[in-house]
Amino acid sequence: MTETETKKRKLGLTSVILISLGLGIVCGVLIHYFMPGGFVRDALLVDGVFYVIGQGFIRLLQMLVVPLVFCSIVCGAAAIGDVKTLGTVGVKTLLFYLCTTALAISIALTVGNIINPGRGVDMSSIASSDPSTLATASETSIAETLLNIIPKNPIGAAANGDMLCVIFFALFVGIILAILGRRVETVHKFFTQFNDIMMQMTSMVMHVAPFGVFCLLSRTFANIGFSAFLPMVKYVLGVLIALACQLFLTYMILLFVLARVSPFKFLKKFVAVMLFAFSTATSNATIPLNIETLEKRMGVDRRISSFTIPLGATINMDGTAIMQGVAVIFTAQLFGVPLGPVEYVTVIATATLASIGTAGVPSVGLITLSMVFNSIGLPLEGIALIMGIDRILDMCRTAVNITGDAVCTIVVAKQEGCVDLGKFNDPNAGSDLEEVRMAS
Numbered sequence: 001m002t003e004t005e006t007k008k009r010k011l012g013l014t015s016v017i018l019i020s021l022g023l024g025i026v027c028g029v030l031i032h033y034f035m036p037g038g039f040v041r042d043a044l045l046v047d048g049v050f051y052v053i054g055q056g057f058i059r060l061l062q063m064l065v066v067p068l069v070f071c072s073i074v075c076g077a078a079a080i081g082d083v084k085t086l087g088t089v090g091v092k093t094l095l096f097y098l099c100t101t102a103l104a105i106s107i108a109l110t111v112g113n114i115i116n117p118g119r120g121v122d123m124s125s126i127a128s129s130d131p132s133t134l135a136t137a138s139e140t141s142i143a144e145t146l147l148n149i150i151p152k153n154p155i156g157a158a159a160n161g162d163m164l165c166v167i168f169f170a171l172f173v174g175i176i177l178a179i180l181g182r183r184v185e186t187v188h189k190f191f192t193q194f195n196d197i198m199m200q201m202t203s204m205v206m207h208v209a210p211f212g213v214f215c216l217l218s219r220t221f222a223n224i225g226f227s228a229f230l231p232m233v234k235y236v237l238g239v240l241i242a243l244a245c246q247l248f249l250t251y252m253i254l255l256f257v258l259a260r261v262s263p264f265k266f267l268k269k270f271v272a273v274m275l276f277a278f279s280t281a282t283s284n285a286t287i288p289l290n291i292e293t294l295e296k297r298m299g300v301d302r303r304i305s306s307f308t309i310p311l312g313a314t315i316n317m318d319g320t321a322i323m324q325g326v327a328v329i330f331t332a333q334l335f336g337v338p339l340g341p342v343e344y345v346t347v348i349a350t351a352t353l354a355s356i357g358t359a360g361v362p363s364v365g366l367i368t369l370s371m372v373f374n375s376i377g378l379p380l381e382g383i384a385l386i387m388g389i390d391r392i393l394d395m396c397r398t399a400v401n402i403t404g405d406a407v408c409t410i411v412v413a414k415q416e417g418c419v420d421l422g423k424f425n426d427p428n429a430g431s432d433l434e435e436v437r438m439a440s
Contacts, residue, residue, distance in 0.1 A: 017387060020210035021217060028221025041222075050219035057212025058380045060205045065371050066158050066166055068202060071195035073170035073353075078177040078188055089412055093308050096408045097316040098352060100254070104246050104318035105351045108325025109344060111242040117234035117326065118333025149349070161374050164346070167353040209387060216384030231334060232385055238326040239393050243400050246318055251407045259414040261424055268427070269297045270406060274399040283313040286402045294409055297429055299420025304413040312405030319397025319404075321351045323390075324372050331373065331382030343376040350375045 035041045151157040151165035158166050177188050252263035273293050277286045290309050294300040328347050332339050350372050370380055413419045423429040 016210045017213055020214040021387070024214040024217030025221050027214070028218040028223075031218070031222040046219055046222050050215040050222070054212055054216035054219055054381075054384065057208060057216070058383075060208070060212075061370050061380065061383070062161075062374075064198065064202055064205060065368075065374070066161065067194075068198040069368060069371060070158070070166055070170045071191055071198050073167055074174040074177065074191045075195045078174040078191070089304060089307065089416060092412050092415070093311060093408060094315075096411065097312060097404075100246075100250065100404055100408070101316065101318050101321050102348055102352045103250060104242075105321040105325045105348050107245050107250070108239075108242040108322040109329060109347065111238050111245070112326045112329030115234055115238045115241070116333060117238050117330045118231050118335075164350055164353065164375065167350075171353075213384055213387050216381060220381070220384065231330065235326060235330045235386070236393065238330070239323050240396065242322045242326060243319055243396055246322060247400050247403060251403060255407050255410060258411045259419075261410065261414065261419075261421070265425060265427070266298070266407075266410070269293065270403065273406070274403060277402045278395045278399045283317075283398055283401050283405070286398075287313055290402055290406060294406060297423070298410065299423030299429070300409055300413045301418035304416065304418050305409050308409040308412060309405050312408060313402075316404050316408065317401055319400035320368070322400070323386075323393060323397055324351045324369050327369055327382065327386055328372060328376070328378065330386075331378045334382060334385075335379050337376075337378055339376065346375050347372060 031041060031045065148162075149164045149168050151162070151169055154165065154169040156162075157169070173191075177184055177191070252267075255261060255263050255266060270293065273286060273289050276289055277283065287309055291302065291305045294305045294309070295302045325347065328339070331337070369383060369386070373380055373382070410419065
């Protein structure tokens with residue numbers, strides 16, 4: 001009995017989802033190639049059990065999107081009340097995070113269009129015909145798209161799933177909460193506690209993800225066979241290439257140009273933090289180690305890092321934005337959904353703003369991915385293919401996220417004269433920190 005309980009503890013949710021992914025693919029392929037068509041296969045299994053359970057899971061994801069994103073962004077924006085005390089430091093930090101996120105999503109869309117991960121497979125026949133699971137991409141100009149960010153009716157925008165409007169209104173509310181401070185402490189506490197409720201609800205929904213993933217993938221492969229496997233491999237490669245570009249090109253160039261320090265020395269000292277983030281797949285858990293490493297190994301004033309690093313764990317999700325960008329191209333090509341300039345601008349704006357409300361915990365990016373899909377009319381069935389292989393990508397993008405936080409901290413601290421360059425350039429600085437960590 002004890003051994004069984006131990007095995008259950010070791011077999012986490014991610015492992016179960018991966019197993020469900022594999023079983024769903026195998027089940028779908030076997031049904032496609034070996035089970036004769038008829039009532040049992042088509043009506044009972046593929047369009048019956050698999051469809052109902054799979055679509056039920058998608059509806060659970062849709063149920064979470066608006067309240068989760070709204071509360072997360074309100075709480076995140078309210079926390080930016082420290083900007084008033086840190087002055088220009090806060091403004092520079094926010095601009096850095098938002099600009100690098102927009103750049104990250106742009107890189108992802110470019111890489112996706114070069115690799116074309118979803119080409120060669122037509123999955124449009126298995127997209128849900130339920131209009132509530134599909135958004136309609138309107139033919140509007142870029143100017144109208146920008147104006148439509150401002151909601152005429154915030155409640156109506158939330159009811160219609162117009163997420164850019166929801167994000168805009170949530171930011172507005174959060175900033176006002178930060179300005180009014182203790183005068184609205186009760187309201188602030190309400191949003192904080194409701195955000196905790198939504199995070200718990202997200203956790204509960206994710207526990208039924210294995211069943212949803214199994215049914216969605218079984219239905220997918222039962223309809224199209226094994227031909228969907230190659231696009232999944234190309235999707236993974238696309239995300240990894242875009243993450244590498246963001247890490248080794250964007251961040252290192254910004255570090256060298258804006259802070260005038262060696263990217264190689266930074267990477268050598270920061271690799272331990274990246275590995276920790278990779279293993280935990282959570283930015284929040286890496287905050288203490290990130291701050292400590294920046295202070296003791298690189299000479300960054302803790303007054304700067306204690307603000308920029310926690311803020312980055314909340315709003316700087318470049319790796320998540322990259323995943324969403326490649327996923328958009330992947331899904332659009334799989335389901336034959338054309339994307340034009342307006343859709344690309346919408347994706348960049350939505351993913352950038354959504355990063356503010358993406359909590360620094362594993363797999364929450366998949367929830368906001370459904371919001372990005374909704375904004376340009378992509379079927380949410382594409383998320384099923386992504387979920388099963390998301391863990392390894394989640395680990396990789398978390399390492400990129402926390403590296404972006406550290407680069408921003410060094411850039412801002414250097415411009416404010418709060419970096420000890422002697423300690424940064426000393427290869428032995430903070431070596432005792434490494435010894436303590438190795439011993440523990």
